[in-house]
Amino acid sequence: MSERSGVFDMIGPVMIGPSSSHTAGVVKIAQMAVRVLGGIPEQAEITFYNSFARTYEGHGSDRAVIGGLLNFATDDKRIKNSFDHAKEQGFEYSFKSIGNASTMHPNTIKIEATKGEKKALIIGESRGGGVIKITNVNSFDSNFSGALDTLIIQAEDKEGSIAFISSVLSQECNIATMFVSRKGKKQMACQVIEIDHKLNQVTIDYLKSLSWIYDIIYIPIIS
Structure with a gap:
């Protein structure tokens, strides 16, 4: 945070835009799925909830989550073309959207990923400014960032x-x-x-x- 003439500017994460909630946070949740799985997945099913369900295409969250699952950093320019990179690597994925999950945070994603016989499930919230909260890992409740x-x-x-x-x-x-x-x-x-x-x-x-x-x-x- 910096101050100029009494006006405060919030310095966010270094990232590919347009929004820290819709891109940087989404990339980090996907990166967490990669780490839990132990590698870049071969297949993934991604579910967007609530406000994400209505905005993920227009705000680039779909490209961001695939970029994160390819283990791209939040500022990696390849995120913009992550679908093409996924195709080159033979990574198969699908999207679902559920717009009325009232018990969940507005910006929630569930990722179910597989690599060979290994499977991982992550539910995460993108809470703004690139901050995330992981609320479920492999069907166990959790609470870490x-x-x-x-x-x-x-x-x-x-x-x-x-x-x-x-x-x-x-x-x-x-x-x-x-x-x-x-x-x-x-x-x-x-x-x-x-x-x-x-x-x-x-x-x-x-x-x-x-x-x-x-x-x-x-x-x-x-x-």
Whole structure:
């Protein structure tokens, strides 16, 4: 933010326009899907909700989400021609729109992506200024932004699991936020943990080696 003669100008993200909500935020949500999937998808189904459902074509959100799924940065000029790049790479996709999802944020996207046998589901909100909020990962509720390094851990819902994982991480980094959801008591649980700096691979490998932890996804900051 800068000030000129008492007038404040908001400095937004470096991006391909026209709008940070409709392009930069959309690209980042798609980039998050790439990271959860573990690579650029071969197929994807993208659903736009509420105001996005009515405006995604005119505001370029369709090109932005495909650009993000191709792992283009928010300021990558290729976003304008992302459909052509997707065709060149054999990436298949489809769009759906639902304009009356009253329980969802006005600018919400769901991405269901596949690569080989791997699948990923992301629901994200584009909240303005390039800021995003991921509200669901692989059918587990979540609440994170990608502004910090993030761990997504699927594990048994067993006594002491949260305390144990927190103890391991505390030896190396500070936990900024933690969000836990589960399918039911003593069933599968998902911990989404934002941390203040990069985690060493040896720590991730140790957690992966535990029999009651089924999957760990480590996502560095999405800038």
